[in-house]
Amino acid sequence: MLHPVLPAFLRAIGRVTVIGACLNGPPVAVNCNLYSSKDDVWLSGLPNAAALGDGTYFFAVLVPGGQLDPNDGGTANLSDDPGGDAYSNRTFSISNGVITYAGSHGFSDNKVRMFPYDDTTNPGGVYILAVCQAPGPVLPSACKYDAFKVQSGATSASDLIVTKDAAGSYDTSYSWTIGKNVDKTRVEQIGGSATFNYTVTVVCTVNAGAATNLTVASGDNYYAYSCDLSATPQGQLDNTATATWPEQAVDPVGALTAGSSNFIFSDIAFAQSLIDNCVNVTDSYAGALGTVCAGDANPTTFSYSRVIAVPAYDCVAYDNTAMFTTNTTGTTGSASAQVTVCGPAKTGALTIGFWQNKNGQGIITGGSKAGTVCNSGTWLRQYAPFQDLSATATCAQVGTYVTTVIKAANCSGSTCNAMLKPQMLATALNVYFSSAAGGNAIKPPRPIGAVKIDLTKICKMIDGSGGVSSCPGSYENTSAAFGGATALTVQQMLTFAASQSNVGGTVWYGQVKATQVLAKDAFDAVNNQVAFRAP
Numbered sequence: 001m002l003h004p005v006l007p008a009f010l011r012a013i014g015r016v017t018v019i020g021a022c023l024n025g026p027p028v029a030v031n032c033n034l035y036s037s038k039d040d041v042w043l044s045g046l047p048n049a050a051a052l053g054d055g056t057y058f059f060a061v062l063v064p065g066g067q068l069d070p071n072d073g074g075t076a077n078l079s080d081d082p083g084g085d086a087y088s089n090r091t092f093s094i095s096n097g098v099i100t101y102a103g104s105h106g107f108s109d110n111k112v113r114m115f116p117y118d119d120t121t122n123p124g125g126v127y128i129l130a131v132c133q134a135p136g137p138v139l140p141s142a143c144k145y146d147a148f149k150v151q152s153g154a155t156s157a158s159d160l161i162v163t164k165d166a167a168g169s170y171d172t173s174y175s176w177t178i179g180k181n182v183d184k185t186r187v188e189q190i191g192g193s194a195t196f197n198y199t200v201t202v203v204c205t206v207n208a209g210a211a212t213n214l215t216v217a218s219g220d221n222y223y224a225y226s227c228d229l230s231a232t233p234q235g236q237l238d239n240t241a242t243a244t245w246p247e248q249a250v251d252p253v254g255a256l257t258a259g260s261s262n263f264i265f266s267d268i269a270f271a272q273s274l275i276d277n278c279v280n281v282t283d284s285y286a287g288a289l290g291t292v293c294a295g296d297a298n299p300t301t302f303s304y305s306r307v308i309a310v311p312a313y314d315c316v317a318y319d320n321t322a323m324f325t326t327n328t329t330g331t332t333g334s335a336s337a338q339v340t341v342c343g344p345a346k347t348g349a350l351t352i353g354f355w356q357n358k359n360g361q362g363i364i365t366g367g368s369k370a371g372t373v374c375n376s377g378t379w380l381r382q383y384a385p386f387q388d389l390s391a392t393a394t395c396a397q398v399g400t401y402v403t404t405v406i407k408a409a410n411c412s413g414s415t416c417n418a419m420l421k422p423q424m425l426a427t428a429l430n431v432y433f434s435s436a437a438g439g440n441a442i443k444p445p446r447p448i449g450a451v452k453i454d455l456t457k458i459c460k461m462i463d464g465s466g467g468v469s470s471c472p473g474s475y476e477n478t479s480a481a482f483g484g485a486t487a488l489t490v491q492q493m494l495t496f497a498a499s500q501s502n503v504g505g506t507v508w509y510g511q512v513k514a515t516q517v518l519a520k521d522a523f524d525a526v527n528n529q530v531a532f533r534a535p
Contacts, residue, residue: 033220034149039115041148042106043092043099043129052144058091058136061117062128064147064163065261070130071137078118078127085116087136125151128163139267141166147220162263164241168270170232174277174294177203180322180335188342188457188532190471193309196339200322202281202292203299238266276326284321292324308339313346315533345533347451347490348444349430349526351464352422356406363433363441364399374398379432383498385421385505386428402429416516420497421505423523428494430527448526449491454534455479456486458518458525469528481509481518487534490526497523 035041043059060070060079072080072087079085089103092112099110106113120127127150132143145163179201187194244260278293281302289302308318318341323334354360368375374395380386389401402425411419431449432438458478459471479486482496497519501508509515525531 033147034151036150038117038119038150039113041114041127041129041150042111043114043131044111052094052131054095056091056093056134057131058087058134059112059114060087060090060130060132061114062130063120064122064126064128065263068128068130068140068143068145068163068263070132070140070143076128078120079114079116087134091134120150125149141265141267141269145263162241162243162261164239164263164265166239166265166268168237168268169273170270171273171275172277173275174326175205176276176279176324176326176331176333177205178281178322178324178333178335179203180320180337182320182337182339185338186340186342186535187310188454189310190344190459190530191310191312193307194341195305195307197303197305198283198286198320198337200281200283200289200302200335201299202279202324204279204292204294232270233268236266237268238264239268240264274328276328276331278327279324280327281322281324283323284319289322308341310341311343313343313529315340315342340535342532344530345451345453346445347430347448347526347529347531348434348442348446349448349529350426350442351469351527352406352409352426355426355429356403360429361399361403364402364429365395367395367398367433367441368439369395376429376432376438377401379437380425380428383424383428383494383501384503385424385498385501385508388504411517411520415508415511415513416520417505417508420508420516420520420523423520423527424494424497424505426527427490427523431490431494449494450489452487452489452534453493453522453526454487454532455482455493455522457532458522459528459530460521462524462528462530464528469530471530476518476521478518478522481515481522493522493526 058070060074060077062068062070062074062076062078065076068074068076070077074080079090080087085104090105091103092099092101094100099107099112101107101112105115114129117127127148129146129148130143131146132138144165147163181199181201183197187196240262242260242262246258274294278291280291281289283289283302283304285306286302286304289304292300302322306318306320317338319336319338321334321336323332325332350360355364364374364376370378372394373392374397376395377389377393377398378391380398381389381391390397393401405425406422409419409422430442430444431447433441434444434446434448436447456477456479457475459473460476461471461473463470463472482488482493485492485496488496500510500519509519522531
């Protein structure tokens, strides 16, 4: 909404002072408006200096009525006629209330004489004093105006003289949005650190009367009003103030004839107020990112990187929030991005090497049984590859079975069944002995069968040197070995792989070695605790 403030005055300058032989006040008066002679009128330094402010100005005496033109050659200008008195000769400066003047007009005691100027054509002997910002020429709207009379022996009231000022203003409001992005939201790797590259983007959008029945007292009368416009004017905007009055008796000077008077204030200037045109942008990690203002690149993007150490196991999430605060109203907005850094899943699973050594064998042979039948053997037989184990096997026989399968591990021929089977067997033992049924014998952080594994990133070649498993090589997507699934629990992995095998695991995945290798690598990653937990 635009708010042009248009203060209408019967005498607009108010604080531009005329001093001289005053007929309606003391002999020397401030803001007198009736003088006995044209050369009695002076422009003083105070109090008008506070109203005008420091600067350089010129004055002109004008005929009242209509649209006033203070410039040299203007039809209403009375000051430029006598002897070719150019505006430059009527130019003065104000600094801290002190007038400086070097022209030919009278100058004394911080006052400049207005004379010489031509006689007014106004029947009431009224003149308008205009004070304008130098240099000229200027628009009438750049001036302030004051009315005064030079008259003696008045027997009737003079017409009202109208002058006015007008100043326009409008608000331009800006609204902002903020966004935050990161080049990746999840990293899965073993050891080292991960680097995330963030961008913070801020975007700016632009939101873009009359007075009646007044009683006019003798002397100067001031009336202020404002009006709202629906839009900023596209061309010149003029504003006219008109006073009308009926015939009436006016003491002590006599009668006032009915009439009207107007003043046109042309080409109103509109001052713009910017609201929330700038924002300060900060980030919870990077701190202050900078200030963005309307007129800058839109959108404006800030970029920074953050290096995060990879945890030894499992995942850690990190939040980053960017925020802006506007410069005028303090409005705020924010946007966040979360990244997750994952080490391998800490499952507590154990390798094929463990299950064939004395510790693993001790767990198997010491397991629970039903009569003489080992419960772990019964549990293993639910999967086709292990149904070559006797249904009545004792726990000692189950231990022997496990050792035999593991020792036969081989992937060098046309198939990889002999390596897939021991890896899957070790995973099955990990699931059983991490459950309540298996007595939680290996004491993992949680039951391994319920851990969901990311099948899209499986270590292709595990390095177990030094007693710590790592993945110095590349990763592979093993989804093809598990029906295209991108993630499964360990229990689901066992179930699906078993469905692709005959009894005993001699025919597996249609004897496609590449698929067998994918399945083998997935179980191997679980057993070595280098598989990643799925989101």
